Amino acid sequence: MPVKKSVSIEKLLDNAKVKGVTDNINREVIERRESIPPKCGVFLKDYTMLNEDLDYNFDIGKEATKSLPKIIKNKVQKVIGIDSPDESFKKEYCKRRNIGLVFSGGPAPGGHNVIAGLYDAAKKANQNSKIYGFLLGPDGIIENEAVELTDDIVDTYRNLGGFGMIKTGRTKIDTDEKMALSRETCKQLELDAIVIVGGDDSNTNAAFLAQEMFEDGIQVIGVPKTIDGDIQVRDADGQVLCAISFGFHTAARSFANSIGNLCTDSGSDVKYWHICKVMGRVASHLALEVALQTHANITLIGEDLADYKDKERIKRAEKENTVDYTAYGMTLRHLSRLICNGIVRRAAVGKNHGVIVIPEGVLEFINEIQVFIIKLSTIIAEYNRSHDTNFHSHFPLRKDKLNYLRGLARRSREDESFTVWNTRDDDLFNVIPAFFQEGLLTERDSHGNFQFSQVETDKIIMGLVKDYLNILKEKGVYKIGIKKSYYKKALQKEELDPDSFGPVIFKNYIDADFLLVKPSIVSIKTLKKALVRECIIDKDEKIPVSIENIYKKSVPNFKTQTHFYGYDGRGNDPTRFDCNYTYNLGLTVFSLIANKATGQMAAIKNLDLDFSKWEPVGIPIAPLMHLEERKGKLALVLEKSIVDINSNSFRIVKALREKWLAAEPGEDNYRRPGPIRFTGKSEEDRPITLELNAI
Ligand code: FBP
Numbered sequence: 001m002p003v004k005k006s007v008s009i010e011k012l013l014d015n016a017k018v019k020g021v022t023d024n025i026n027r028e029v030i031e032r033r034e035s036i037p038p039k040c041g042v043f044l045k046d047y048t049m050l051n052e053d054l055d056y057n058f059d060i061g062k063e064a065t066k067s068l069p070k071i072i073k074n075k076v077q078k079v080i081g082i083d084s085p086d087e088s089f090k091k092e093y094c095k096r097r098n099i100g101l102v103f104s105g106g107p108a109p110g111g112h113n114v115i116a117g118l119y120d121a122a123k124k125a126n127q128n129s130k131i132y133g134f135l136l137g138p139d140g141i142i143e144n145e146a147v148e149l150t151d152d153i154v155d156t157y158r159n160l161g162g163f164g165m166i167k168t169g170r171t172k173i174d175t176d177e178k179m180a181l182s183r184e185t186c187k188q189l190e191l192d193a194i195v196i197v198g199g200d201d202s203n204t205n206a207a208f209l210a211q212e213m214f215e216d217g218i219q220v221i222g223v224p225k226t227i228d229g230d231i232q233v234r235d236a237d238g239q240v241l242c243a244i245s246f247g248f249h250t251a252a253r254s255f256a257n258s259i260g261n262l263c264t265d266s267g268s269d270v271k272y273w274h275i276c277k278v279m280g281r282v283a284s285h286l287a288l289e290v291a292l293q294t295h296a297n298i299t300l301i302g303e304d305l306a307d308y309k310d311k312e313r314i315k316r317a318e319k320e321n322t323v324d325y326t327a328y329g330m331t332l333r334h335l336s337r338l339i340c341n342g343i344v345r346r347a348a349v350g351k352n353h354g355v356i357v358i359p360e361g362v363l364e365f366i367n368e369i370q371v372f373i374i375k376l377s378t379i380i381a382e383y384n385r386s387h388d389t390n391f392h393s394h395f396p397l398r399k400d401k402l403n404y405l406r407g408l409a410r411r412s413r414e415d416e417s418f419t420v421w422n423t424r425d426d427d428l429f430n431v432i433p434a435f436f437q438e439g440l441l442t443e444r445d446s447h448g449n450f451q452f453s454q455v456e457t458d459k460i461i462m463g464l465v466k467d468y469l470n471i472l473k474e475k476g477v478y479k480i481g482i483k484k485s486y487y488k489k490a491l492q493k494e495e496l497d498p499d500s501f502g503p504v505i506f507k508n509y510i511d512a513d514f515l516l517v518k519p520s521i522v523s524i525k526t527l528k529k530a531l532v533r534e535c536i537i538d539k540d541e542k543i544p545v546s547i548e549n550i551y552k553k554s555v556p557n558f559k560t561q562t563h564f565y566g567y568d569g570r571g572n573d574p575t576r577f578d579c580n581y582t583y584n585l586g587l588t589v590f591s592l593i594a595n596k597a598t599g600q601m602a603a604i605k606n607l608d609l610d611f612s613k614w615e616p617v618g619i620p621i622a623p624l625m626h627l628e629e630r631k632g633k634l635a636l637v638l639e640k641s642i643v644d645i646n647s648n649s650f651r652i653v654k655a656l657r658e659k660w661l662a663a664e665p666g667e668d669n670y671r672r673p674g675p676i677r678f679t680g681k682s683e684e685d686r687p688i689t690l691e692l693n694a695i
Helices: 009-014 016-022 027-034 062-067 087-093 111-125 138-142 151-157 176-188 200-212 248-269 285-294 302-306 311-319 332-348 367-386 398-414 423-430 434-440 457-474 484-493 498-505 524-533 545-554 576-594 648-661 688-693
Strands: 047-053 076-082 098-103 130-134 146-148 193-198 219-224 240-242 273-278 354-359 560-565 600-605 615-620 625-630 633-638
Touching (some): 130 138, 193 200, 200 219, 219 576, 248 354, 273 457, 285 354, 332 457, 354 457, 367 434, 498 524, 498 545, 524 545
Parallel strands (some): 098 130, 098 193, 193 219
Antiparallel strands (some): 625 633
């Protein structure tokens, strides 16, 4: 046979087709880059102005009034489009400006469109305006590391995910020195305004910067970013101003696509429970949306666990005229029992497989864990404050950290006023698994937050679940149900009478579709004993092959695969909802700047309604701030929104929980969300949570 001469690699790499398919840029990217999102009605006009909307009220705290006097009286501002304002307005609106923008915290899909919206609006008003992107987060402001954005840079990232254009970081501008350096940067770049695109902590930062730079005439505007979805703003009367932060929809859809695929796999291969941890440092919004998108069999919602009340304990305590604080909130043990219950019930109808969704921050809602987190955060912060070195560098090993804690427990025995770590805390801490101790002692982020993404939440919960399932297996409670028709067929093949064996082996032979082996039969030995006792076989006879096989099929093997969904969803290209939302947030930012606002957060009202009803607004940040425990001390911060257990979305998930567990014969009730689609009409217009909460 003639040998075909292969083409040289140089020639191959030069081939047009090879070049096309190995290029960094594909059709999806080109389509995304070329697409300009629709603008809200007000932005179709040449100019915009702001109208104070006095229908919104806030419960303003004393501390916020004291610390943020220059911006505390800010009101909600509605953006209005205007065609032909007077000349002086036009002149001010279109004056040449220098604006700096920074990403702060974890990436969230849509950030690039905030820049694109701001850039387009600023350049439309004045071609000579400059937009600077600070590099690597707030460090870029402190160190004056900035890049002037150009058409080329901005066009490269339109509608694309990540924060790659200027990167991000988690530094906090929280000392006089960092503040002075930031002010210096603003002076050097002759900035008129700084835009901080970030989560609750970063918007808190924005408020303090706005206060600090008020006299300098530098405006500071925040933008609500975080995949966690925990920046949701309502006024004191519950009127919604910002229904969700940007990035949430994309991350949830991305997680849901993967988890939906696991539902399909689980129902096909029928041998694994897929354990899916999903991001969300504290609140369970992402898990809730994933539940609605996929109908996974079990979804934990942290806020729901915290709300649990053990009625029996409460009654018992009431009778004794005392209060049992442990009756409020679910314990880890109780939670593991509930999960086991779902697993055992599904197994009973032949489904020893399924999908469990666990929010990364769920432990924050478990009382006993929360106590440890607060105590250890206080200890670490106190150590860092009073020593030259950092707690984690001084005690790099777990055993050193444990020794330090033991020392504190000793101190508590000698000094009654020292209560932060006592002997009981130390004893309890020492019996938890090493990897979990490691997790609880992990370094806090620069805002003093506990980093849940570093903790193997799923491992902790599933460890307890596995232990208890083993107990249930030994007790003969955890069994796989055998379809009656299958059992009968198997026995008839061996010419045995199913009706004489059935009542001896199964506890529900007469009236069930799925047969459950009696709890007393937990081994081949006990199976034989039962058959001999009922004189179905002789002592010396072997168990019939089909009976032994059926028994073996009834013995569960709990096999899991664990998955973590977080960074992947954060890096996904944005959904159309997030593309449109963020582009209009960028336009709103410019409108706020051009109209002299400061200390405001750009937002879009009515996200739950049709796009034509979206209303760009500025929300005052200072009135939203309240005191919260951070690094062991009370600090003024923007409140995080957690899942409201009275919301429609949660109540609906709760009501459908049993259906989605599908612990009954028949198919599961999974939903296939499919991948994020930039074009086409098949994707929902907004998060399902938003749709439901708006009803
Ligand atoms: P932000 O609140 O900064 O947007 O970040 C959210 C988040 O993605 C959480 O869901 C997660 O717990 C955390 O960031 C992970 O942090 P890191 O990127 O530092 O690992």
